[in-house]
Structure formats: structure tokens, C-alpha cells
Amino acid sequence: MHTERMLQVESRKAENLGATLGRLFKYFKPYLLALILAVAFLGLGTWAQVTAPELIGQAVDCYISPAIMDRTEGSQMAQMMQKFGIENASQTNCWYDPDIPATAGTEDFLAGLGKLVLVIVGLYVIVAITTGLMFYAMTWAGQHVIRNLRVDIFNRIHSLSLSYYTKHDAGDIMSRLTNDTSTIQQVIGMGVVQVFSSIILLVWIVWKMFTLNWAYALVSVAVLPLMGIATWWLSAQARKAFRVTRQEIGNVNAELQENIAAVREVQAFSRENVNIEAFEVSNAANRDANIKAVSYTSALAPVLEALGYVAIAIVVTVGGLLLLRGRAIGGTLVSLGLIVTFLGYAQRFNQPVRQIAILWTNLQSAIAGSERIFNFLDEETDVVEKPNAMEMPPIKGEVEFDHVWAEYNPGEPVLRDVSLHADPGETVALVGPTGAGKTTIISLIPRFYDVSQGAVCIDGIDVRDVTLASLRGQIGIVLQDTFLFNDTVMNNIRFGRPDASDEEVVAAAKLAHAHDFIERLPQGYDTMLGERGSGLSQGQRQLLAIARAVLADPRILILDEATSSVDTRTERQIQAALEKLMAGRTTFVVAHRLSTIRNADQVLVLKEGQIIERGTHDSLLAQKGFYYDLYMSQFRGAELMEEATAVGAPAGRT
Numbered sequence: 001m002h003t004e005r006m007l008q009v010e011s012r013k014a015e016n017l018g019a020t021l022g023r024l025f026k027y028f029k030p031y032l033l034a035l036i037l038a039v040a041f042l043g044l045g046t047w048a049q050v051t052a053p054e055l056i057g058q059a060v061d062c063y064i065s066p067a068i069m070d071r072t073e074g075s076q077m078a079q080m081m082q083k084f085g086i087e088n089a090s091q092t093n094c095w096y097d098p099d100i101p102a103t104a105g106t107e108d109f110l111a112g113l114g115k116l117v118l119v120i121v122g123l124y125v126i127v128a129i130t131t132g133l134m135f136y137a138m139t140w141a142g143q144h145v146i147r148n149l150r151v152d153i154f155n156r157i158h159s160l161s162l163s164y165y166t167k168h169d170a171g172d173i174m175s176r177l178t179n180d181t182s183t184i185q186q187v188i189g190m191g192v193v194q195v196f197s198s199i200i201l202l203v204w205i206v207w208k209m210f211t212l213n214w215a216y217a218l219v220s221v222a223v224l225p226l227m228g229i230a231t232w233w234l235s236a237q238a239r240k241a242f243r244v245t246r247q248e249i250g251n252v253n254a255e256l257q258e259n260i261a262a263v264r265e266v267q268a269f270s271r272e273n274v275n276i277e278a279f280e281v282s283n284a285a286n287r288d289a290n291i292k293a294v295s296y297t298s299a300l301a302p303v304l305e306a307l308g309y310v311a312i313a314i315v316v317t318v319g320g321l322l323l324l325r326g327r328a329i330g331g332t333l334v335s336l337g338l339i340v341t342f343l344g345y346a347q348r349f350n351q352p353v354r355q356i357a358i359l360w361t362n363l364q365s366a367i368a369g370s371e372r373i374f375n376f377l378d379e380e381t382d383v384v385e386k387p388n389a390m391e392m393p394p395i396k397g398e399v400e401f402d403h404v405w406a407e408y409n410p411g412e413p414v415l416r417d418v419s420l421h422a423d424p425g426e427t428v429a430l431v432g433p434t435g436a437g438k439t440t441i442i443s444l445i446p447r448f449y450d451v452s453q454g455a456v457c458i459d460g461i462d463v464r465d466v467t468l469a470s471l472r473g474q475i476g477i478v479l480q481d482t483f484l485f486n487d488t489v490m491n492n493i494r495f496g497r498p499d500a501s502d503e504e505v506v507a508a509a510k511l512a513h514a515h516d517f518i519e520r521l522p523q524g525y526d527t528m529l530g531e532r533g534s535g536l537s538q539g540q541r542q543l544l545a546i547a548r549a550v551l552a553d554p555r556i557l558i559l560d561e562a563t564s565s566v567d568t569r570t571e572r573q574i575q576a577a578l579e580k581l582m583a584g585r586t587t588f589v590v591a592h593r594l595s596t597i598r599n600a601d602q603v604l605v606l607k608e609g610q611i612i613e614r615g616t617h618d619s620l621l622a623q624k625g626f627y628y629d630l631y632m633s634q635f636r637g638a639e640l641m642e643e644a645t646a647v648g649a650p651a652g653r654t
Helices: 001-010 017-026 031-073 078-085 086-092 106-159 160-169 171-189 190-214 214-220 223-259 263-268 272-327 337-375 438-444 468-472 489-494 502-511 515-519 538-552 570-581 617-623 628-646
Strands: 399-409 412-422 426-433 455-456 473-477 558-559 587-592 602-607 610-615
Touching: 017 171, 017 337, 031 106, 031 190, 031 337, 106 171, 106 337, 106 438, 171 223, 171 337, 190 214, 214 272, 214 337, 214 515, 223 272, 223 337, 272 337, 399 438, 399 502, 412 455, 412 473, 412 610, 438 558, 473 538, 489 502, 489 538, 502 515, 502 538, 538 570, 558 570, 602 617, 602 628, 610 617, 610 628, 617 628
Parallel strands: 426 587, 426 602, 473 558, 558 587
Antiparallel strands: 399 412, 399 455, 602 610
16 A cells, blocks of 8 residues: 555656745745845855955965065075965055055065954954845745745645545645645744755856966866766655655654544554554655655765865865976966965855755755645635625525436536425425435535535525525534534534624523533533543433534534434433524435424335335335334334333333
8 A cells, every 4th residue: 555655656746846946936035025034144254255265265365375475585485485376466466455655575465464353353253144144034024925825735735625525534624734844944034045045056166267267267177067967866766766755654643634634433443453463554654755855965064065075175286286397377377375265165155055955855845845835725616616606695495306317526426406496484304315415415505515406495496596604693503423622512502603792602501401410510511521522422412512512603504313312311402402493494304313303294104225115204105115024123113212211101002
């Protein structure tokens, strides 16, 4: 399985690197001022870094060498220095102090050298200050970019249709929001700045070298093409490998999230060892992918470092031979100061090249994470509002399915030519075997999915013509699998109506028969519930969900096994509350318990995506068709149980 996933990822069409980087940098537009400041600090710091080696070379040619000649005039060293043009260099390259008097002595040279040293130290102080300010500006902007990326991902999570989540793992989606953005965060502040700083420094250094002596500069940068080739090839391989690592960490998170959510089932079926082995496979796949990626990134640094030493050796060897032989290059006689300057530049341009290469390989992981994020943001939702969608007027409650076909997978319909009509205030019960299409019908009303053919209309308005918020805001849903948030009981009930008062929340809880058990909680309505309402029974969670629907006061009510998780006595209490809630509201009920069907205005019997029978409970029983058989096999035992409970007789006796 791991190998198949790996091949699928590696065989994907290569992502457009330029488009990904361009899209990522668009997030920096609101923070243009911070970028401008960072660039200004970057320019000033780079100027200081480039100027310092030139001044060091001038210190040799303009002060140190003349001082030696002054002290050793007539000596073999002085003669050699004069032969090799040191005196000429001191007269032509001293832009810091070009008017050195011809009669200057050792003391004058030492005084000038002291001033120049102070200037060089000042330049390095400028480098330190501007580097700190530049990093702060970029980090500030980068943190805002990461925040906006996470907000966009979170918004996209809520805008995608439910069909997307049936095909993708929740853990992988969470990995994009957490791990992928964190990977970008690690390099976007420091890495991006260092890359651009290194590029500018490299270009400036090369320009200065060519300005001083173009021929000597060509010799000094002879290894740059080799560095570029090594960086390009190894970075390309690293980027491919990092794409695999981002996918594999998503798989690990998906498996971890699934096992945490299903820990009760895992323990109940003694699947611990099997699941641990499966996780070890996924974890090993993630390990192997990271090792492969690191193998490319770790190879780049020593390759570039070796080439950098080759460049230094070339500078020293060529310059030393020219100096000793008194030869000129590029029309200029080589001096000791020029060699020192070029040696400093060679060391400096090796450093940014190595930094660019190393940081660029680190950026591959961030780029791979960016690709996954943008792929998610570009996911097309199946349910899209029309550009001119109108607000849904206050719903009266008329619902009509007009020859509706629906499918989750193309060519596999789950509803086939379904037509139904519900008047305002009617209760419609949906029954049938598992997979008949009951849940699909109730999912089409709030437009969780779209029909493939036909139309779903409310009060004569196609649900595709109105905004989703105005439609869903007038529909209340109570599902079998109740979801409660890690928040207070009060806020969980208030979820559908954030502006509801505490008194309204309590009234809704009383109507749903949840008030008594809430009062027994440690902090009552202010009790914090754990994840998914941990600490409450399934029945108590169901009561809170019903209270939430009561408070929302919807015009259309959808109950999907709303009372399936409570005992018979509690169900009777909830049923009485629901009857009050359902009064005057159109209600669709999916249930396997007789009490929620017996009093329905319509009972629709579904089989294989079609309505095969419709009518009231009594009329369908009289037909002795599919519903009659379903009732006798599925509901009769429950009816006898209810009758026994009602008269206080033991179960199974009437």
C-alpha cells in the first residue's frame, strides 16, 4: 500500500513552481511596507558586507605595504614590492584616502590604518543592526501571512460540500492546516530573507569583482556554473522527495486521527495489535520518505563547500603566480591588496552560494506544503451558489421533490425519479431498508448535495436559486450521531442561535427534557463538555441536540433517528416535546421506531432509491405490501414492547 501511494505521488504531474511561489508571495501584498523596510535594510547591510573586503584590501595596499616599504627602504622586500607594483596600487586604489602625501611616513600610514579599521568595524556593526531589523520585519510579515493562510484553509473547510469529506481523510486535511503551514512558517520568515539576502550579496560581490578586474573576476567565478548545476539538480530531486514526505505525514495524521476517534471500537474488537502494525507501516513510509529527501539536501552542502574551496584555491594560485612574476591581468598589475580583496570576495560569495543552496533545499519542503495547501484551496465544491442567488424568504414549509435523481458517484444513482409533496406543517416519515435513500432525501432539502436531475423546491423556490446561509438558517436538523463541541452546555445548546438569551436556552432545555440532568452537572449550564460531549451518555447528548433544535426554532425540521439512542420512557418525553416543536412546522422523520411513524401525515416507503409505497400508517398496513412486511418483521416487536411498558407489564406480555 505504501509503495502504491509513493508511486501515485511521484507520478503526479510536476507542480508549477513559479505559480506556487507567485501565489504564496501574493499573501505578502497587504504587508508591502514591511517588505520595503526589509529590502532597505537588506540593501544597506549588503552594501556594508561588500564594501568591507575592499577596504581590507586597501588597508594592505594603501597603509600596510607602504609602511613596510618606509621601514625597509632599499631592502630586498621593498625592492620586490616596488617591482610588483605595490606603490602604484597605493596611489590608484585608495578611494578612502586618495590624497596620501608622497612624503608620508610610517606614523602617517599607521594613523590612516587606524581610521580605516574603525570604518571597517563600523560597517560590520551596520551589518549586524540591519540584519536584525530585516529579520524582524520579515518575521512580522511572515507570521501574518501564515495566519491568513490558516484562515483561508479554515474557511475552505466550511465551504466545501459534504461529498469532499466522504472521499478524503480528516487527518490529512488537518495536516494541511497544521503541519504544512508550520513547514512554511519555519522558513518564510528567516529562510526567504536569507535567500534574497544571499542572492543580492552574491550579485553585488560578482559586480564588484568585475569592476575591480574583469579578467581576474572571470577566473575567480569559474566554479559558479558547476555550483549552479549542482544546486539545480539536487534541489529538483529534493523537491520531489519533499512532496512525498508531505503526503506521507498526511497519511500518518489521518491514521492517527481515525484511531483516536475509534479507540473504543478498537479496544472492543481487540484490534490494538493489528492497528499498531498498520500504523508502523505508515510511520515507516514517512521515515523512508524523509530519509530520501534529506539524502539530497545533505549532499548539496559538502558539494558546494568543496567547489568553494576550489574557487579560493584558484584565486590564491592565479593571483600569487601573477604577483610573483609581475604580470598584469585585465590591463591591471596584480597587487597584494587586490589578491586579499578577491580572496575575501571569494570566501564571501562561497558563503551565500552555500546558504542559497541549503536554504533552497529547505524551501522545497515549504514549497511542497504550499502546493498541498493551494491544491486544497482550489478544490471545487459540488454545491455552488449562483452568482445572483437571492435570499430565501421566510419559509412557510411547502416542500416538493420533482422527479429527483441523485448520485454520489457518477453513473451510480442513489435516488431514481423521486417525487413527493409536503404541505406546510405536515410530518413525513421515511422508512425502508438500509441504503434505500432515506438520508439522501433529507440531505437534499438543506442542499448538502445537489440533485443530478429534477429539482427540490421549498415554497415553490428551487433551493439552488437561494443562498445557502438563508436556506439552512431556517432548517433544523437532529441527527442520530450527535456532535457536541468542547464548550459549555449553554453554548452547545446556543450553537444554532448565538444571540439567544440564557433564559431562552433554559426554556429550550426544559422543552427537550434536558434541564433536569443539566442541573445535576457540576457547574450546571456552565459545565465544560469534553470533545464530542465526553462524560455524557448517548441519550443525554441526544437530548442536548434536540434542545439545540428547539432553540433554533426552524420552519422545517429534519429528524434522522433523533430518538434512537434513548430509552423508551425518555423517548415518550422527547416525543411529547417534539410534537410541540413540530406543530406548524414541516417535519421529515427518518426512524426505525414505530412511535415516530404512527402519527405521520405521510409515510414514504423507499427501496433501492425509489418510493414504492406512500400513505398513512394505517392505510399502508391495510395494503399488506412491502410496508406491511417491514412492519411485521421490524416494528411489531417494538410495538408490543411499548404497549407492555405503557401498562407496566413485563416485556413481551400484553
